[in-house]
Amino acid sequence: MNSENFTLELQTEQTGQTDGRESWVHLVPAGTFRGKDGRGPWTLKDANTVVNATRQRAGRNQIAIDYEHQTQRSEANGKPAPAAGWIMGMQSRADGIWGLVQWTPQAAEMLANREYRYISPVFQYSTKTGEVALITGAGLTNKPNLDHLAAVANSQENQNMEQLEELRKLLGLDATADMAAIVAKVQALLSAIAVNSANPDPAQFVPIGDFQRAVAESNQLRQGITKADAETHVSAHIASGHIAPFMKEWAVSLCTVNKPAFDSFVAGVGPSVLRIVTPTHATSQRRPGSSSANENLNEIELAVCAQMGITAEELIKARAAD
Structure with missing residues (x-):
């Protein structure tokens, strides 16, 4: 399935420091699926079309992720519906549609403590064919109706593991190197850079006069x-x-x-x-x-x-x- 990205425009007050609170979240599974409560079946036929339709509906606004779908229930129960995070972008992948989410500090802490683990999407679909049309939101929950999606906490852990693996490769460390070994390697590299900057090796440089003469001759x-x-x-x-x-x-x-x-x-x-x-x-x-x-x-x-x-x-x- 071809990938197609988009990023919803951030509001001015939301462009500050995020402290690493961004992560990709599995929103809608690929193919045909149904809920554990028997609803469905639904079908994600063309992920790119759904992503584009969602983008057009959202316009310049980000899409909210709340807690336990309180956004849909607040009118009935009168309780507030605070956001747990905001969908900043979407991407179609082989296993469905994923969203780039910027979590609030409170939600990020809850996910880190595994107080919440799963995501439950809200989407519009054709009542005749069950084909998913667009995504309108999502909610953090511990009782998801869809068990076809990757757990939010697991997806964050996987991303962290992938980043650590890439960092080990860049630093030339063994695949079993822990965080302490990574930090030690980085500190050693920084120290070497500082020493070289303070005491440059003359063998690595040429006098400016020789350099200019060589350039002139070359010209x-x-x-x-x-x-x-x-x-x-x-x-x-x-x-x-x-x-x-x-x-x-x-x-x-x-x-x-x-x-x-x-x-x-x-x-x-x-x-x-x-x-x-x-x-x-x-x-x-x-x-x-x-x-x-x-x-x-x-x-x-x-x-x-x-x-x-x-x-x-x-x-x-x-x-x-x-």
Whole structure:
């Protein structure tokens, strides 16, 4: 059976501390059932439909759980009908409909002392088919007409046991660990946390300067562009005279890894590279005794080749390609 939850809106004065007085209570059993007094049979055919119908009828109000159905009897006997708890939400499960109840302090104490143990629902149903239509309330009692429901005290005990079992697992304790062992484990963990906070292990931390440098280096590695974009970018700088044609392969490689570094280099050089490597009339004297390739370069061009680590042939070839 599919689950469907809803929570009825709490009133402002009811949203304070509940001291763990909330628990899930079995309200209506699944399938067909009848009362011990012979009434019925009733059938919970579609739990989701019943939950929705109950929600619509309740609106913004919570549904009261009283003592011994005094709400239905107060008009006749003139006695008050105090609430033992309030149904805050409902859920359809495989075994029927369950309600999330916030008990009053008095009712919670009675349940803990087993002065009350059972729940008796009040619901509307079809007089023709016996199908349950919606839930209008419930009452604490020790003489329930339906014996198909889980006892309220037992359901609370089961929930507590499940919570303890989960807590043992989280703390890495054996399944037989009692409450004293659980408390001791929690205290030990809190003490360890306090010690570690007061005396941090230097091996677990790095200096902020090293961290920032590592982050900066990592960011640089992520600032490259695609090879196609790099070639376009570099070609534009070659055309504008910022870099020489023979530097293209190096420039493209740098851009694909770290474009900001390439741009910083170009900004520092300025559009002067081509003027340096381009022959001028004033400096076109050739050196005597030089090689055939060297003879085609002037003093400045040869100095550029030496500084850049390239041969005269490479520069001449690059210039021809340009």
